Every structure is written in C-alpha cells, then in structure tokens.
Amino acid sequence: MSILSKILKKEQKRRQDDNYRQQQDPLKPEDQPILRNYQDNIARIKEEFGNSTDLCLREFSISNHKGIVVYIDGLADNKMISEFFLESLTEEIIDHSQDSFQKLMERAVGLGNFQIISNWNEVFDSFLSGNTLFFLDGYSKAINVETKGWNMRAITEPSTQLSIRGPKDSFTETMRTNTALIRRRIKSPDLWLETIKVGKISQTDVAIMYLKGIANEKIVTEVKERLNRINVDSIIESGHVEQFIEDQVWTTFPTTFHTERPDVVTSQLLEGRIAIIVDGTPFVITVPAIFIQFFQAPDDYYFRFDISTGIRLLRILAFYIALIGPAIYIAATTFHQEMIPTTMAIAIAAQRENVPFPAFVEALIMEVTFEILREAGLRLPRAVGQAVSIVGALVIGQAAVQAGIVSPVMVIVVSITALANFSTPSFGMAIAARLIRFLMMALSTILGVYGIMLGLIFLSIHLCSLRSFGIPYMMPLAPFNIRNQEDVFARLPIWAMKNRPKFISKDNMVREGENQKPGPSLEEDDPSSKGGS
Amino acid sequence: MRKITVVTLLVIICSSFLSACWNQKELTDLAFVMAVGIDKGEDKKFSVSFQIVNPANVNLGQGSGGGQGLPIAVYSSSGDTVTEAARNATKQISRRLYYAHTNLVAISEEVAKDGLLNILDVLDRDPEFRTTTQLVITRGTPAIVLVSSLANLDKLPVNKITKEIKATEAMLGENMQITIDDFISGLLSKGKEPIVNGYKVTGDVEMAGRAGDLLETKTKAILSADGLAVFKKGKLIGWIEHEKARGVIWILDKVKSTAVNVDWGEKKEAITMAPLRTKTKVAAKIKQGKPVIDISIKDEGWISEVNTAIDLTDPNEIEKIDKLVEKEIKRQIMATVKEAQKMKSDIFGFGEKVHKKDPKLWKKLKGNWDEHFAELEVNVKVDSYSRREGIRTKPFWSNFNQ
C-alpha cells in the first residue's frame, strides 16, 4: 500500500509542479537545493514565511556544528521536541570521530520516523504538516522528523446522524484518526488506502479508501481521476471535494453520500463503495450514491427487519409529504375543493374567512417564516436557541392565527411538512426536498394537481437521468433489478441479503454463506416429541 | 436552439405565472351551494333556489369562532333554463356559486308533474356536480321551503335531509337514496322507470326558515321523508306510500332493516319482526312465450316485540311466526306490485330482467312494455327466519294473563 501511495504521491506532486510552473505561482519556492550555511537557510525560511510568529527556531550545537531546529508551534508535538533536546542534544558528545550529521540522525531516530531531504520545496511541505526539520551548518541537507502532534478533538458521539442503536463514535477532524476508526472495523489487508494532496495552497490530504476485490476497479480509477483533476487553491471541507467530483451540477439532489459515522462508512465499503476522507473534517464522502441510500438510516440494519421496513416506508412517505404537502393544500383549497369532504371544506373556508391572502401567499408566508426560524435556530448558540423556539412557536402558532394572517389549517400543514422533512435521515436529501417544495407550491398555484403532477414527472425524469460515478441514481428501481430489491422499500432480514448490490461491485457479489436463516438447530431435541416418547 | 428553448421556456413560465388564475378559485370566493330547489316560476319557467352555506356561522371547530347568525342563506332567482336561473342568481350573491358539494336537489311536485327532462341535462353534464347528488320531490310544499328550512340536530340543514333518507333506508326501508345518476339511468332504460323520494314539510310551514323555530325543542315545521314518487317518461304520475313503498325498496333489494307486524290469533299486530339481513332476487323466466317474474326474498331477523302470550322457547311457535311473517311480507310485496301495475310504470326494472333473459323476446315487447308490465305475472316467494328473540324468552304477557 505504502509503495503504491508513494508512487501516487510522487505522480501527484509532479503533476502539481507542472501546473504550478505553468501558472508561475509566486508562492512556491523553486526546486533548489538546501544551502550549506544554516544561517542562510534560516534567513530564507524567515523571509518566505513572512516572519510568522508561530515559526519556532531553536538553535543547538552538536560536535561544534551549529544547527537549528525548525517547526511550527502547535502543529508539532512541542513536548516531544523539548524532551528530545533535554535528553539528546544537551549532553556533550565527546566522540569527534563521527560525522555530526550522522550523529544527529542517530539521535533523531528516537524522535520518530525520519528522512533526509535536500530540496527546498520539501522543506515547507514538511514542517507545515507538523514535522520538525533539523538543519546543520555545513550540510546542504536536512533531517525531516515526523513529530505531528497537534491538539485534536476527541472522538465523540455523532452530532448530526444520531441513532438509537449502534456504535456511538464518530469521525473527527484528523484524517489519521478517521482511517484508524475504519481500519479497526475491517481487519483485512484488502482495505486499501491511497492519499493524495489536493489544494495548491492548503495542501490538504485526501484519502481514498476501498476494499480491493469488492470495489469496482473502474469506479476506483474514475474517483482517482476526478480527484486528480481538482485544481484549486484550497480544500477546507469534504463539501469542497464533493462539488468538484459530482456527476451533474444542475441538480438539487446529492449524488455523493456523506456521513460522520464510521459504521456507515464501513458497511458502505463492504458493499463496494469508495470512501473519500478529507483531512480537517469529520464528514467522509462515499461514492457512488444512489437515491434510496439517503433513506437508509444506520439503525435500519441494527433493528429487526420488519420494524425497519415499516419505518423506511414511513420515511419515504414523509419525504413525499415534505415535498408536496403545502402544494397539495394549495391545490385542494384553490382548485379541487370538491376533493375535500364537505364538512371539512366548510371548516377550512370558515377559518380562511378572515385571512386576507390567497392560499399560496398564506402558505408562502408560513413556509418562509418556518425556514427562517429553522435557519435561525441552527446557527444560534444553544442558550439562545431555546428563546428562538419559544418565539417561533408563538409566532408560527398562535399569534399568526390570532392576528388573522394565516389559518389554523395552514399551521398544521406547515408543521406536518416540517416534521416530515426532519424525518429524512440525510440532511442533503432533506434540504433538496425543502427547495423543491417551493417550486411545487408555485406549480400547484398555477395549475393545481396538474401542476404538482407535472412537477413530479419532471422530478422523476430528472432523477432517472442522474448518475453517480456512472451508476444510475435510481438504481435498483430504474433500471429495475429484482435481485437488488432486498434493501430498497423493504429491508430483508440480514440473513436473506445474500448478495452485495450488483450494480456497485460487479464481480465479488456473495456476502454470506448458504443457509443462514436462523432457527432451532436440528440436532436439538424437540421437547414435544420427547414428551410423546 | 438552446437559446430559443430557454426563451420559450421563460415566456411560457412567466405568462402562466402572470395570468395564473384561470381555474383558481379561493375558498373564500366560493358560495358552497348545499342544496338546489326547483319550483315553477311565475313569469319564467323555473324559479330556482340555492341553499348556500355560511361557513363562518357553521360552528364546526372551536377556533372558528362564529356561531352567530344562521348557517345558511337562501337565494332564489328565475330563468327559462336552470343555467339561466343560476346565472341570474349571481346578481344577488357576492360569491361564485359552487356546486361540487351540492348534496341535494329538491324539485317541487308541480315541476315534477310537468316533467324533469328539461332540468336533468345540466345536472348530468356539469362536471362540478357530484353524480352522487340526491334527488327528492317535495310534496305539497314548494321546493324553496325545503331548501330554506333549518334543522336543529345537524349543523348543515341539508345533512338532515340526506341523512334522514339514509336512516330510513337503513332502519325502516320506506325510502332509499336516489341520485341523479340513478334517476337518469332509470329514465333511459326501456325496461325500468325511475322513482324518487318524496319529502314534505308539515306543521307550521311558515316557520321552516326561521331561526326562532330552532329555539324550541319541538320545531313547528316538520320535515319528513314521505313516499316514493313514480315517474313515467320523466313525468310524475303518482305516489307509492308506506308499506307499499317498502315493498318497492324490498324488491329493489335495498332494505337493510325494517319492522314487520303480524297478527297472532285474535290480536292484531301482535308481533313485530325486525329483519336483520334480507336478500331479494328477481329473476325472469319465459312461460309459453310470456315473461314471468319470480321474486324470492330471504330474510333473517329477530323478534323485537311480542305483545301477546307466546312461548318463544318453543321452536314450533317460532316457525309459526315465521310463516306468518312470510305471508305478511308476501302480501305487502304483492300489493306493491299491483299498485305499480296499476300505474303502468315498471319501477322495479322487471323489463331489464326480461331483456337479459331473452333479448329476442324483449325486442318484441320493448315497444309496448308498459302494457305488458301491467299484465305481467309475478310470483313472490318469501323465506323468513327468526334467529333471535332478544334477551327474554317468554314475554311478560304469559304471566300477566294468568
């Protein structure tokens, strides 16, 4: 793995360098050797680094050779370096026979992984990613020791994708931790990890993780190609990567899946998907993503299948409500009054008697108010959040009705829609529904149910035309595949899900042995027959 | 090409947004017509009255406030066609008349006698009208009285009438729900004539539309279902009432429950049997080139009232009662058939049965079916079973007389 990733890294670097040369990027030093005079080196570092204050330089001497240690405060493990100074460099070395650089190297072994570098472009790479550099006077090379050790967030419970049952750990901002979380779950040498650097300035580590032999090679190469194609100054979150590697831009639907749960990534890897882990964010992308995947919550697989199936159907229903709930209200009250049972129609009419707006405006007011409320609640500190919800409940609920701005029925519609929207497990899918909802409302205002249907047909065409890394988005449904229906609307018992989804992992399909259906073992004595005999 | 597409798209979308009110109708702009009454007009042909619900005054939910004033308002206007009258009515009404929730069309006896043919098409054609709208004929009183009357149990007065018909169909079996569609299909069929429920307002007719009438527990104006109107060629030709009306419903297999009284010994109307399930089968057969109708009724019921001394624990006695009930039902049915034959109106659809049995014979009879119907041989066979007798065995009469 490491060889492959190194090759890849080099390849990547070369390509990036080419790019830089073409664009004549002033930020990057030329490919020059390190100078012999350490003072010159320091001067150069300082100059290029703009005398940034977090740059730490500590001078030392070893066998009369002056040297200097360079690292960035906060990125490198300060404690480790100090201890190293105390233990190794302070004690005088009497033996003069040995080459000082050699000596330094021997000592540095105790610090950690190290390598010798001699080029300037490597200098910045190394200490900017938390390594420590040792320059020694009179040598045109430096020792690069891995001393990464910054303060990182501990592994906590996932904050956006909660589940009743299932592991409680979640990814953190550190890539290494994240890869470890996955590796701990799949103890197989087939779990391959490749890292490349993306972002001209930010030099963010982006890792591709997949199960060799299960993942579709074609998709793996495609992912690599798309990642390599990214030419941007920085990658801050996996969302950046996502937007660069999507199949289609003009869609509100997410064509990549992201999660902060290691168990989800694990199960997706085992289905043949590819995980893209970006350093600096707890959200891991998995591709290819299909529509129905966004309705599969992790608990679905941990609970009994019958319950999970019911809940999943409920979620899909909720998605539709979130999509066309207010639109149906508008259509029913302004076009198809005959649809509503008489007494209810009269009740709604009575409520709307004092409302000055047409149904569409009424719905729009409420929906927008609700969206504002939700947005406000999202960003506010926890302490203030409480206040917002009280204000919101008052504004949306009672006051608006009493002021005669909206009718009580509308409040009910908006609330149900909001609840339904929250029940979609994936935020990316839920937010797509939110946006389309307004389009649906507009359509239903123009043409009632006909408008809604037009919208739905349009959506269907659109969804069917989407692809995620070459996989049709609506996959097991359209194109329909009977063998892959085990995890779509109904979630079959785990022992019945014999195969991996065929459309993702093309070759290696079987995931469990024969006769996995549980039941009393045959050898066990049947109590009833015992009684009889 | 792409540009043209985009431009056209924009034009279409914008234009639809800008003039987006072709069929849009806000709830508050609609006048829900709950019932339509059709009377004979003075100068024009028809005088049509509309019962319009006033949503704010129908106290349906707690939050809807209201409750002040009357739940309905009635407007009437005249015209030579129903559509004309409806359009004329808009002169008086601030909202658009909306018929999708119309549950009832009441037609006065007068108009019905002249024929309904000129009224029906609009009710049939307009997509807004429900095909399940009920049709009634008001007896004696003009339709407007029925349309403008209030009810004290139901929040919407129209529900009183439609539910009443439903209730009598279920409990008594003297009326049945008849929709516009039923009427028209009866009208069109050569082998069947339509019937319509009769309705009348008795008591102080003047009080029917006044709020004051509702302030008393016993309203002065009484609305009640009454009899079945028999039609022929779209014209009202007579009424069938009470037991005979029940006979009609029975033959049409719509009776759900009712009460049949029989005599026991000396005592008249001593025992009441209430059928719980009844099933009527009407079959035609051809005997010597002439159609014969067999009606077979099978009903199961319980003895709901015994006003004489009988030992109900004795199966033989029960059997005797059953026989009496059978005879009584048969008598009623035969009386009904005779009545209809006298009117020469095949309200039972016997002609259709003959048609299905023997299309060739029907072709010959079809032209003059009314006459043939009047002389039709009808056999009635009733099987009645009393399954239960309530929670007492012997009635108290048994001990009382001793």
Place this chain on the structure above:
Amino acid sequence: MEKAKIKASQLFILVVLFEMGSAILLGLGVSAKQDAWLATLFGLAGGLLLFLVYYQLYKYYPSLPFTSYVQKITGKWIGRLLGFLYVIYFINMSTRVLRDFGELLTNTVYVSTPLIVINSLMMLIIIYAINKGIEVIARVGELFFGAIYLMALTGILLILFSGLLHPENLQPVLEYGWKPVFRTFIRETLTFPFGEMVVFTMLLPLLNNHKKVKLACMGGMILAGINVSLTIAINIATLGVDLYERSNFPLLTTIGKIQLANFIERLDVFFMLYLMIGCFFKISVFFYAAVVGATDLFQFKNHQKLTFPIGLMILLASVTIASNYAEHIEEGLRVVPVYVQWPFQIIIPTILLIIAFFRNRKKKATSSP
C-alpha cells in the same frame, strides 16, 4: 440514432404503458355496446398478428430502425419518402394524443384554462424527457409502472367495496350478434391501440437482447390488452351501457361514483394522475419515434437538435388540429382509422414485408451457391 440500449423488461414496460396510454381513458369500442370488452380482446388478437408482420420485418434488419430499412427495401427515394411520411404519421399521432390529453383536462377540471397552456406545459416536460433520451424514458416508465398498478388495484378495490359493480350490466353477451363486435374490431380496436405498435419498429433496434423482442412486445401487448378490456368491463358494469355510451371519459365517471366511508369520494384527481402518466408515455414514444426517424432521414448527428422544433410542431398542431372536441373525436373515429391507421399500420408494412421477403430470398439464392 442514439447509442442507448434498453433492456427487454424496460421495453415490456414501455409497450404496456404505451398501449394502455389513452386507450383506458376513452370509451373504447362504444359501438359494440356491452361487448366493447370483447371487441377489445379481438383487437388484441388482431394486433398480435400485426405485430408479427413488424417483427418479421425487424428480423430481416435487426439493427436498423424502420426509416432505415424501408430505404433498403424499396430503394432510396421511395424509401425516403415513405420514411418521411412515417415521421409525419408519428408526429400526427402524438399530436392527437396530446390533444386528447388537453381536452380531457379542459373538459373536466380546468374548464377555463386555455388548451395551449395545458398542452405546452406537458410538452415541455416531454421535450425534456426526449432530450434525456430513451434510456431515461424507459427508467421513468419503470418507476411509474408500479405506481400505476398500485393505483389501479386501489381503484378496483374501492369500486368493489362501494358496491358499484353490477356484472349484470354486461349481459346479455352478444345481444346484437357478432356483427357490431366485428365492425368495432375493424374500425376501432384493431388500429387503436394495438395497431399503433408500428411505432415500436423505430425502437426495436435499441434493445440489447435481440432474442427477447417477441416476448417483451407481445407480452406487453397481451397484458395491456387484458387491462384495457378489464377496465372497459368494469366501466360498463359500473355505469351501465347507456351511461358508458354517453360519457366522454367513462373512467372518470366511474371513479366519480366511488363513495366510501363518507369521505373517500370525488377521486377525480386519481384519474388525472393516471391520465398524465399514460399520456406522457404515449406521446413520448410517438414523439421519440418521430425524432429518431427524422434524425435518421436527415442524417443528423444527435437527436437533441430536433426535439425542440418537432416538439413545437406537435404543440402547435395539437391546438390547431380541430376547433372543438367533437370535431377532434369525429376525426379520430371516422377519418384517422380509415385513411391513416389502416395504410400506415397494416397496408404499407404488409407490402414491405412481401417485398423484403422476395428480396431476401433472392439475396440468399444468389449468395448461397
């Protein structure tokens, strides 16, 4: 020609949706009275025979669409003319279906909405779909297939539970003898919807598995035929013959009769759902065939360039084709079957098959020795 490939199951679904399309909505075979369902089944049988003709043609040229092999059979110029006529025919048919669709909506729910608005919005969606290609249309078909069946099943259950079904309305069977049934078969049910399978001669080369063409298409026709026939029977059993005859859209009237538990009533909207889905596929298939045919005839590189102009043509024609519904239906019942459907669906393909048969025999004869 698009490079897309569709699966046999997708073709099957397309055939079913296409055949049911507008046939379920309209009062098919009215002139056979209560035997309309029987006439439909006859139509199915005739349609299957007809399809064998198309299939035989397809077997001679399995990789070419109709507009291409017609040039091989009759020579370049006559072939091109014929191909062009067929493109016009497909355009005309999709125009007629679009008009049907628009009339349905403006007659029932959207009484005061202009026809052009209704039609143009539908056409926009269809143009979008055609632009995405046949693969996407086939996939959308798969999505809606289940939905339609679910709806149909619910509908039938609701009708049953409302106690509306009076099977005696279907009696007496063959009251007027075989003649009216046969006449209806020739005039209506053979050509509409079963003869319209001729449009699939344009789509068959897209199938990825050539062996399954017969199974997919004929299976689809049979399923659709049974569905249509069943729907007609249910309509007649619910409405009675005379109301069936008098209704523009019997299915709508049937659904309107459903009244259950005091609040399940006026389900007209569900009718509209079916209407939209059915017409969407019917128009799309005709439209797609026209576009592919034109692309093939005029040697365009891809069909996207032609979708918009042809779409616009269909839209404008659908509004101007007749001045009112009665005229439109009159054309549909009197003129189109005799002067359009018969030649295009039956006469020309049969003649082509005969020529192709002799040509290929000659070729075989010359090549084999």
